[in-house]
Amino acid sequence: MFTLHIEHPITDYDTWRTAFNRFADLRTRAGVLRDTVRQPTEDLRYVVVDLDFETAEQAAHLLEILRARVWADPASSPALAGTPITKILEIRGVARDAIGAYS
Secondary structure, eight states: OOOEEEEBBBHHHHHHHHHHHHHHHHHHHHTTOOOEEEEETTTTEEEEEEESSSSSHHHHHHHHIIIIIIITOOOTOOOOOOOOEEEEEEEOOOOOOOOOOOO
């Protein structure tokens, strides 16, 4: 499995989330298996997004689309407040939960 890891500053979470939700079908068509959104507790004007894929190629393809069509258009990314930092990560292991089971 591979993760497209994205993080960037935002102007407002609700505005950002509305825009993020508008692209749910795009993410599904691109092969996203799961998405996770996090915010630092000390900075509510920042988001961290992980999009999981079966292949690195799927992750790279969606990243190209985001750069060219979403982030380049202020109407498509109204709460984006800076340049996204991105990485494609390969999942090499799975963490154990509190009772010691692997998830």
